[in-house]
Amino acid sequence: MSRLLDEFMEGRGREVRVSFRELVKRIPSTTYATFALYRYPAKFIPQVVAYVLERYARPGMSVFDPFAGYGTAGVVARLYGCDYELWDLNPMLEILHAVATLEPRDVDVDGLVEQMRRSEEEFRPGWSRLGYWFHRDFLPFLYRVWGFYHSLDDGYLKLILTIPLLKTTRYFSYDDIQRQKLSRSPKSIQRVRSLLASDWEALFLQMVKQELNGLLRKLREYQALSPKEVEAVVRGGVDTLSTDLECERDILITSPPYLQSHEYIRQAKMDLFWLGFTEEEVRGLRRLEIPYRKDIRPIEVLSETYRELRGRIEEPRLREVFDRYFWAVLGALTRLQEKIGSHMFLFVGRASMRGRPIPIDRIFAEHLTSTGWAHEATLVDGIVARRMFSYGVNPATGIRDPRTPTENLVILRR
DSSP, X not given: OOHHHHHHTTSOSEEEEEOHHHHOXXXXXXXXXXXXXXXOTTOXXXXXXXXXXXXXXXXXXXXXXXXXXXXXXXXXXXXXXXEEEEEESSTHHHHHHHHHTOOOOOOOHXXXXXXXXXXXXXXXXXXXXXXXXXXXXXXXXXXXXXXXXXXXXXXXXXXXXXXXXXXXXXXXXXXXXXXXXXXXXXXXXXXXXXXXXSOHHHHHHHHHHHHHHHHHHHHHHHHHTOOOOOOEEEEESOOTTTOOOXXXXXXXXXXXXXXXXXXXXXXXXXXXXXXXXXXXXXXXXXXXXXXXXXOOOXXXXXXXXXXXXXXXXXXXXXXXXXXXXXXXXXXXXXXXXXXXXXXXXXXXXXXEETTEEOOHHHHHHHHHHHTTOEEEEEEEEEOOSOSSOOOSBOTTTOSBOOOOSEEEEEEEEO
8 A cells, every 4th residue: 555545544533635546456447347337326436445455354354335336345345355245225236236246158149139139028117107218119129128038047148138238228218328317308309319210129239239248348357356255145125224234244334325316216217117126116115215214213413513514504404404314324324333343434425505515424423433433534535437416506506516526435443
């Protein structure tokens, strides 16, 4: 590790600017291997997890991520011989993690796609809004390709086809794929018009082939990093805000939901429907997200920064959003930390409300140190590529809102 970090670690509780991409040489880029197969909001860059495990872990230790999202913590933990447990409300975690950790095999991609083209099987998602998000001309074809997917008996072929088929299907929808939330836009409508004017069935199949070949290449890259055989527990559909950790874990590393961007099921629901989830199941997941929950209980937030900022928020609705976020996330972390033996690492951004920065990392650190943890340091890394928080001016307020220019790794130890 760099001399700067060695010097900084002699002092405790300070903020230090770093670049995790430069600190971790083992992983060439954030999109290398299987670290970026699927577009997931607020995703860990793998170098953050790798930095933590290189510096604080040893083979045989266990890692826990209660807000695992895409599952990066587990994909990286295998490289360092660490057992791990992953939870996320989104049930796609289990599928995405299974794909990302597959061993590469020789696959007849052309033959697989040709079988899909000729299939007469059908699958129709149980989604009442399907006609709003897909042009009617596309639907009979989509029913057949997804019918082929759901009829596959070979589990390996089904897994490797999942992400290419999801990505291509979304491209043929009215969703603006550059936006965080599922939404139509003039740009996405024009994309569909252009597709309709083309040989779009051939294009769809060609895109699936390209995605399949790319995925197989990524699996080989991941295998070249020498992942180890470890024990893994991966649980999608878990309500982290109310679930207890049964086994003790050495390290907790997570990126909790962001202050004003924690509606991840809304972005994922199109994919969930094609994967076979029902409207009632998806609604049930959405009801467990922070903005829609009815059961978030107040806790005492042990942070002077929290109390000071809360006193400045004049609008009752914003104060409620502020309170509920910290009650939910800190309530979960306070409960879960009882089973963590060594360190906690919280990777968070400094979001803002009405243009006022909210130092979430500082509030987390102050609260958890009051429960017995020592705050070693906060490492501050600039966001290089962003899928989130790209507003110049907040459309709701008209106020310039830089959102999250950095993401901070809060390091806490027993």
